[in-house]
Amino acid sequence: MLLPVVLLLRRAYLAEWIYAALQSAATGSGHRSIGAGLGVPATTVRGWIRVLTSRADAVRNHFLAVAVAAGVDVRVPKATGSRCGDALAAIDAARSAVGSxxxxxxxxxxxxxxxxxxxxxxxxLAPGWPAGVGSPMQHELPLPVCGDGQRSSDATV
Incomplete structure (x- = not known):
């Protein structure tokens, strides 16, 4: 089954809501107040935050690699020490590169x-991701690989 780009696998809420909750957490809001504001159970919000925080470095690396591959003159955000915030900053860098x-x-x-x-x-937020980052998944196109094994946005598909 193909999911629209507005949904995350194994989640019953729109990706925009989940992302808004994660942004609020990155700025210091607690899971209870975020849940109350969105009308989502606090335990659900706490789970989203825990999952992202537990894999923040891998998420940051994945999205920064995409940003560099897709963008021109990409500004890599400096790490702030907030695991959730750093991962979201990398996602935003990828958004900027892909959008441009x-x-x-x-x-x-x-x-x-x-x-x-x-x-x-x-x-x-699904179990096991980003362990399989190297293989294409739903919604994801593989980045072309140059002869030297490096991924490049300059190669033709």
Missing amino acids: RFGGDSVGEVTAASVSVALSGGRL
Whole structure:
């Protein structure tokens, strides 16, 4: 079954809501107040935050690699020490790079939440991701590989 780019695998809420909750957590809000504000159980929000925080370095590395491959003159955000915040900053860098390369009228608005879904194959918060980052998943196109084994956005598909 193919999921639309507005949903994450194994999650019953829109990716925009989940992303908004994670942004609030990155700025210091607690899971109870975030849950109350969104009308989502606090335990659900706590789970989202825990999953992202537990894999923040891998998420940051994945999205920064995509940003560098897709963008021109990509500004890599400095680590702030907030694991959740650093991962979201990397997702935003990827959103900016993808939006500048592929955005416009033909694609529509490129949001950080939709980029997080598309570039994780819908698995941003699913068990086992990003262990299988090297293989293409739903919503994800493989980056071309040059003759030297390095991924490059300059190669043709």
